[in-house]
Amino acid sequence: MAGRRKNWLESVLTGKGWQEQGPSGGNSAGGPDGGSPFEMMKPAVLGFILLIIAWGGFSSFYTVQPEERAVVKRFGQVIGITDPGLNFKIPFGIDQVQRVATERVLKQEFGFRTDQRQRASDGRTRYTGQGQPDESLMLTGDLNVIDVEWVVQYRIADPIKYLYAMREPERTLHDISESVMRRVVGNRIGSDVLTVGRVEISAAAREEIQSAMVRYDNGIHVITVELQDVVPPQRVQPAFNEVNEARQERERTINEATKRQNQSIPRAEGEALRIVSQAEGYASERVNRALGETSRFDAVLTEYRRAPEVTRSRLYLETLKDALPRAGAVYVMRDGQTAPLPLLNLGNQNAQKAADKKEKGQ
Amino acid sequence: MNKLLIAAVALLVIVFVGINAATVIDQSEQGIVVQFGEPVGEVITEPGLHWKTPFIQEVRRFDKRLLAWDGDVSQIPTLGREFVVVDTTARWRITDALQFLRSVRDETGARTRLDDIIDSVVRDIVSGTDLEEIVRSADWQVDIDALPEEEVSIDQADLKKPKKGRAKLEAEMLAAASQQMPDLGIELVDVRIKRINYIDSVRTQVENRMIAERQSIAERFRSEGQGRSQEILGEMDRKLRRIRSEADRKAQEIIGKADAEATRIYGESYGKDPEFYAFFETLASYKAIDENTTLLLDADSDFYRYLQSTRGR
Numbered sequence: 001m002a003g004r005r006k007n008w009l010e011s012v013l014t015g016k017g018w019q020e021q022g023p024s025g026g027n028s029a030g031g032p033d034g035g036s037p038f039e040m041m042k043p044a045v046l047g048f049i050l051l052i053i054a055w056g057g058f059s060s061f062y063t064v065q066p067e068e069r070a071v072v073k074r075f076g077q078v079i080g081i082t083d084p085g086l087n088f089k090i091p092f093g094i095d096q097v098q099r100v101a102t103e104r105v106l107k108q109e110f111g112f113r114t115d116q117r118q119r120a121s122d123g124r125t126r127y128t129g130q131g132q133p134d135e136s137l138m139l140t141g142d143l144n145v146i147d148v149e150w151v152v153q154y155r156i157a158d159p160i161k162y163l164y165a166m167r168e169p170e171r172t173l174h175d176i177s178e179s180v181m182r183r184v185v186g187n188r189i190g191s192d193v194l195t196v197g198r199v200e201i202s203a204a205a206r207e208e209i210q211s212a213m214v215r216y217d218n219g220i221h222v223i224t225v226e227l228q229d230v231v232p233p234q235r236v237q238p239a240f241n242e243v244n245e246a247r248q249e250r251e252r253t254i255n256e257a258t259k260r261q262n263q264s265i266p267r268a269e270g271e272a273l274r275i276v277s278q279a280e281g282y283a284s285e286r287v288n289r290a291l292g293e294t295s296r297f298d299a300v301l302t303e304y305r306r307a308p309e310v311t312r313s314r315l316y317l318e319t320l321k322d323a324l325p326r327a328g329a330v331y332v333m334r335d336g337q338t339a340p341l342p343l344l345n346l347g348n349q350n351a352q353k354a355a356d357k358k359e360k361g362q
Numbered sequence: 363m364n365k366l367l368i369a370a371v372a373l374l375v376i377v378f379v380g381i382n383a384a385t386v387i388d389q390s391e392q393g394i395v396v397q398f399g400e401p402v403g404e405v406i407t408e409p410g411l412h413w414k415t416p417f418i419q420e421v422r423r424f425d426k427r428l429l430a431w432d433g434d435v436s437q438i439p440t441l442g443r444e445f446v447v448v449d450t451t452a453r454w455r456i457t458d459a460l461q462f463l464r465s466v467r468d469e470t471g472a473r474t475r476l477d478d479i480i481d482s483v484v485r486d487i488v489s490g491t492d493l494e495e496i497v498r499s500a501d502w503q504v505d506i507d508a509l510p511e512e513e514v515s516i517d518q519a520d521l522k523k524p525k526k527g528r529a530k531l532e533a534e535m536l537a538a539a540s541q542q543m544p545d546l547g548i549e550l551v552d553v554r555i556k557r558i559n560y561i562d563s564v565r566t567q568v569e570n571r572m573i574a575e576r577q578s579i580a581e582r583f584r585s586e587g588q589g590r591s592q593e594i595l596g597e598m599d600r601k602l603r604r605i606r607s608e609a610d611r612k613a614q615e616i617i618g619k620a621d622a623e624a625t626r627i628y629g630e631s632y633g634k635d636p637e638f639y640a641f642f643e644t645l646a647s648y649k650a651i652d653e654n655t656t657l658l659l660d661a662d663s664d665f666y667r668y669l670q671s672t673r674g675r
Contacts, residue, residue, distance in 0.1 A: 073388070073389060073409075074410075075386045075409075075410045075411040076386040076387055076388035076389055076391070076409045076410060076411075077387075077389055077408075077409035077410040078389045078409070134557065134559070137559055138557070138558075138559065139493075139497045139558060139559065139560075140497075141494070141497060141498050141502065141504070141521075142520065142521065143493060143494060143497065143568070144568065144572055145559070145560065145565060145568055145569065145572070163389075163390070164389045164390050164426075164427060165427060165428060166427050166428040166429075166430075166453075167390070167425055167427045167428065167429050167430065168429075168430050171430055172428075172430050172453065175430065175432065175451040175554070175556050176451075176554070178556050178557060179451065179554040179555060179556045182555070182556075182557065182558065183499055183528050183529075186496075186497035186498055186499070186528065187497075187498055187499045187501065187502055187528075188504075189504055189509070189521070191509070192509075215551075216428055216453065216551070218428070232572065233565075233569055233572075235569050235573070236569050236572045236573055236576065238573075239572065239573040239575075239576035239577055239580075240576055242576060242577060242580045243576050243579050243580045243583065245580070246579070246580035246581070246582075246583035246584050246587075247583050249583070249584055249587055250583045250584060250586050250587030250590070251587070252587070253584075253587035253588060253590070253591045254587055254590045254591055254594065256591065257590070257591035257592075257594035257595050257598075258594055260594075260595065260598065261594055261595070261597070261598040261601075264598060264602060265598060265601055265602065265605070268601070268602045268605045268606060269605055271605075271606070271609070272605045272606060272608065272609030272612075273609070275606075275609040275610065275612075275613045276609055276612045276613055276616065278613065279612065279613030279614070279615075279616040279617050280616050282616075282617055282620065283616045283617060283619065283620030283623075284620070286617075286620040286621060286623075286624045287620050287623045287624055287627070289624070290623070290624035290625075290627040290628055291627055293628070293631075294627050294628055294630070294631030294632070295631075297631055297632060297639065297642060298631055298634070300642065301634060301635055301638060304635075304638055305635075308638075312638075312641065315641070315642070315645055316641075316645060319645040319648045319649065320648065322648075322649065323648040323649060323651040324651075324657070326651050326652050326653060326655075327651050327652070327653065327655045327656070327657045328652075328653040328654055328655055328656055329656045329657070330656070330657040330658075330659060331656065331657065331658045331659065332658075332659045332660075333658055333659065333660050
């Protein structure tokens with residue numbers, strides 16, 4: 001393309017020179033004084049020749065940047081690749097140079113675009129997700145809709161193939177990436193894509209894109225395919241969040257129940273031990289009391305048997321002597337008597353007290 | 363002087379004619395020499411400098427490289443009557459430049475023909491196929507056991523392997539479209555489905571379905587939580603009752619044994635003289651007398667008898 005243009009330029013330039021020459025030549029033929037028209041043209045011709053030399057000079061060398069390789073064509077035919085540095089070529093558009101950045105890692109974004117302007121202003125990378133919905137919306141194997149954003153990183157491995165095997169290799173890379181990603185995502189079910197499938201999807205997509213590039217033989221080497229945001233469609237996202245919340249809630253409910261269980265079971269076990277211990281305590285108390293009481297009884301019985309009558313009376317009287325003063329009231333009953341006869345205590349105070357108590361009691 | 367002028371003019375004419383006769387074919391091109399509209403000679407595929415008769419011949423150039431074709435987005439109903447938006451892309455190249463020149467003249471003409479042919483092929487194949495056939499591939503495989511827990515409700519019948527799958531359908535598209543390509547001097551390298559999606563109204567429905575699906579899953583999770591919780595609480599209740607009743611049983615056993623032991627001890631001891639025991643125990647009960655107690659003494663009782671006799675003295 002560029003070659004053709006330069007040829008045309010050349011022909012125009014030469015044509016122009018000839019046209020300039022034409023009319024003046026005619027003048028000289030018809031003019032009275034010969035020689036002078038040519039003399040007049042001399043600076044123009046000189047300037048023209050100088051122009052040609054300058055053009056040739058400037059178009060006979062070129063520089064190639066470190067990350068680039070240059071493809072050199074002679075009369076449109078590729079004759080080789082030159083390395084970075086200063087290089088020379090045949091001028092006048094006979095040799096043409098196309099620089100290709102082979103060492104640079106290039107990137108295509110799908111579903112979003114890095115916002116270059118924003119990055120420049122505050123040093124942070126911003127992304128614009130909006131405006132590319134068709135690029136990232138796709139169908140999963142279970143026929144749900146999913147929003148997948150990804151990046152393809154690639155390098156131009158072979159500049160000659162890159163330039164001459166395909167007309168628009170980058171557009172093709174873009175198209176094929178979209179096609180492949182949709183195939184890979186469509187071959188899995190949605191929840192798989194959202195969760196565990198990411199790594200496999202990236203790997204499979206890279207593999208498949210690369211093999212397409214090899215088939216087209218376009219010199220592009222795909223380095224990686226990286227999945228970015230993989231999310232359900234915007235409208236469905238709250239429902240997905242709800243599922244996550246519900247899962248949390250389920251765990252929480254179960255944990256609460258477990259907590260209650262853990263709280264009450266050991267306590268109940270402790271209480272059980274306490275009840276048993278209390279029972280054991282009661283048991284030993286009961287047995288000991290029995291032992292104590294019976295040994296006392298046995299002792300008394302032994303003595304009683306030595307002098308039963310006396311001991312019996314003594315015990316009886318001793319007890320009553322001890323008990324009667326404490327009793328609130330004592331009545332004596334006789335056979336045939338209807339009302340019980342109160343036994344008046346001789347101590348007034350006591351009697352008064354007893355009477356008061358009786359009233360209170362009633 | 364005039365000689366010089368003539369020489370200069372002649373030189374310029376030669377240069378002009380030479381330039382017109384020279385033809386540079388680029389690495390990316392192929393060319394056909396055309397004389398008065400009629401192709402002359404072989405197609406030039408070799409890049410470099412070539413010559414033609416100046417002025418009366420011209421060169422038509424065609425790209426030799428692989429070219430991209432991107433069709434219009436079209437709405438097509440599938441076999442299952444879902445309307446989908448399909449965007450296809452294809453790679454092609456001009457293999458027979460002469461035929462190409464005769465049949466379509468240039469790339470614009472070729473693209474128009476490609477639009478027609480590929481669009482109709484895609485339409486035919488998509489409308490005769492179920493959506494899942496286009497979305498899934500031949501190596502489709504879903505491990506039901508490895509599904510995440512929320513997806514266990516998926517109907518297994520919905521996950522059947524496609525009969526053909528995407529790659530095969532694309533191959534069919536390529537084969538069908540390629541049949542007409544030799545007439546155009548074109549070789550189709552591949553036809554691919556770039557994008558396939560629901561039309562907006564269907565997408566809304568699908569999204570609604572997805573929302574409902576998620577909500578039911580969420581509901582299931584919640585009730586699972588409740589159920590599990592109830593189960594745990596029930597288990598807890600069972601354990602509590604067991605623990606408590608066992609403790610009670612043990613306690614009663616212990617108490618019973620102790621009571622029995624005590625009874626045996628009392629029995630052994632008191633059995634030696636039951637009558638004295640009764641007397642002794644009765645006396646012991648008097649010790650509980652206090653000021654709230656009212657005593658009724660029979661006049662014949664021993665105690666009163668001694669009182670009387672004391673009085674009688």
